[in-house]
Amino acid sequence: MPKLTFWFEFASTYSYLSAMRIEELAVKAGVEIAWKPFLLGPIFKAQGWDSSPFNLYPAKGKYMVRDIGRMAEARGLQFRLPEPFPQNGLHAARLALVGLEEGWGPEFVKGVYRAGFADGRDISEPAVLATELEVAGANAENAMARAQAPHIKEKLRANTGEAQAAGIFGAPSFTTSAGELFWGDDRLEQALVWSLR
Amino acid sequence: MPKLTFWFEFASTYSYLSAMRIEELAVKAGVEIAWKPFLLGPIFKAQGWDSSPFNLYPAKGKYMVRDIGRMAEARGLQFRLPEPFPQNGLHAARLALVGLEEGWGPEFVKGVYRAGFADGRDISEPAVLATELEVAGANAENAMARAQAPHIKEKLRANTGEAQAAGIFGAPSFTTSAGELFWGDDRLEQALVWSLR
Numbered sequence: 001m002p003k004l005t006f007w008f009e010f011a012s013t014y015s016y017l018s019a020m021r022i023e024e025l026a027v028k029a030g031v032e033i034a035w036k037p038f039l040l041g042p043i044f045k046a047q048g049w050d051s052s053p054f055n056l057y058p059a060k061g062k063y064m065v066r067d068i069g070r071m072a073e074a075r076g077l078q079f080r081l082p083e084p085f086p087q088n089g090l091h092a093a094r095l096a097l098v099g100l101e102e103g104w105g106p107e108f109v110k111g112v113y114r115a116g117f118a119d120g121r122d123i124s125e126p127a128v129l130a131t132e133l134e135v136a137g138a139n140a141e142n143a144m145a146r147a148q149a150p151h152i153k154e155k156l157r158a159n160t161g162e163a164q165a166a167g168i169f170g171a172p173s174f175t176t177s178a179g180e181l182f183w184g185d186d187r188l189e190q191a192l193v194w195s196l197r
Numbered sequence: 198m199p200k201l202t203f204w205f206e207f208a209s210t211y212s213y214l215s216a217m218r219i220e221e222l223a224v225k226a227g228v229e230i231a232w233k234p235f236l237l238g239p240i241f242k243a244q245g246w247d248s249s250p251f252n253l254y255p256a257k258g259k260y261m262v263r264d265i266g267r268m269a270e271a272r273g274l275q276f277r278l279p280e281p282f283p284q285n286g287l288h289a290a291r292l293a294l295v296g297l298e299e300g301w302g303p304e305f306v307k308g309v310y311r312a313g314f315a316d317g318r319d320i321s322e323p324a325v326l327a328t329e330l331e332v333a334g335a336n337a338e339n340a341m342a343r344a345q346a347p348h349i350k351e352k353l354r355a356n357t358g359e360a361q362a363a364g365i366f367g368a369p370s371f372t373t374s375a376g377e378l379f380w381g382d383d384r385l386e387q388a389l390v391w392s393l394r
Contacts, residue, residue, distance in 0.1 A: 047254055057244055057366060059364050062364060066377075167259060167260060183264070184383075186381075186383045186384075187383075
């Protein structure tokens with residue numbers, strides 16, 4: 001089955017849009033999705049940014065909120081910008097890696113995105129993450145312990161390094177097996193088509 | 198007839214994609230297009246940028262070339278990045294304002310975009326602009342004299358100020374009569390739909 005890698009960051013607003021629809025689109029396209037959490041922080045830092053571009057460039061930030069508001073409404077999703085923005089998605093990303101090993105990854109990822117961007121909750125809070133773990137069918141206590149394992153921490157660092165090496169500079173991004181890179185929720189359909197080539 | 202304002206900058210690669218298809222889409226949608234050239238330079242400078250973000254952030258620049266290459270191929274367009282990039286579109290923008298008063302504006306705009314991004318020519322060169330003026334049906338000498346008129350220079354400054362006041366931070370952008378702002382060629386269809394609301 002053709003594969004498309006979905007690079008996402010929990011702080012990323014546009015990644016929320018993709019996470020909520022990628023499974024349905026992938027099934028229709030006959031493409032398998034490889035969910036790949038990574039961190040934008042180190043990539044932004046390498047570009048000289050100490051925050052989200054939506055904070056550094058206020059006109060862009062204001063536009064993003066309206067743009068996603070329009071898209072979310074059209075797709076039947078809620079959207080609000082959490083406070084503070086961007087959220088710290090480190091623990092959520094490590095937990096997602098555990099979930100991707102154990103089978104509850106995608107459900108957890110979607111739950112965390114909903115918590116942050118639909119409900120405006122702080123996704124760095126253990127209580128918020130514990131709720132989403134249980135909703136996704138995981139044992140919260142076990143998952144949180146496993147998320148501290150050295151191989152999980154290393155996996156997230158490696159994903160972030162791989163993203164940078166693949167030329168990724170934002171999220172969501174999508175890469176095909178042939179090495180085609182697509183950036184942004186609005187390129188998801190095109191990325192699926194290219195993964196069939 | 199509902200109206201959509203098309204904000205474009207001649208140095209902008211994604212504006213090229215929109216300029217080549219906006220007329221056909223607008224006719225189908227029953228929307229009138231107001232062509233509005235402006236300059237990104239002062240807007241980028243206000244954000245602390247002294248060049249195109251595609252130069253300042255090389256990963257983004259490399260991606261843009263591939264992304265537009267894919268889009269252009271799918272639409273039957275040629276695309277190459279001119280040298281140097283970004284081009285200086287000041288004179289082309291003033292000429293476009295003359296053309297929008299005299300009726301040959303859209304043809305000239307498309308010709309300049311093709312010269313820069315399909316043929317890789319330097320659109321700051323008078324000879325290149327003169328050719329595109331004649332192809333668009335204008336008298337090149339007269340148009341170039343008129344482009345130096347104070348009201349034309351002032352109009353371009355005013356457009357750029359209006360863009361900034363409207364929250365525009367990149368090109369292409371689209372604004373509806375109700376004040377909705379859309380950024381990027383991939384929002385053109387959505388902008389047309391919203392201009393009918």
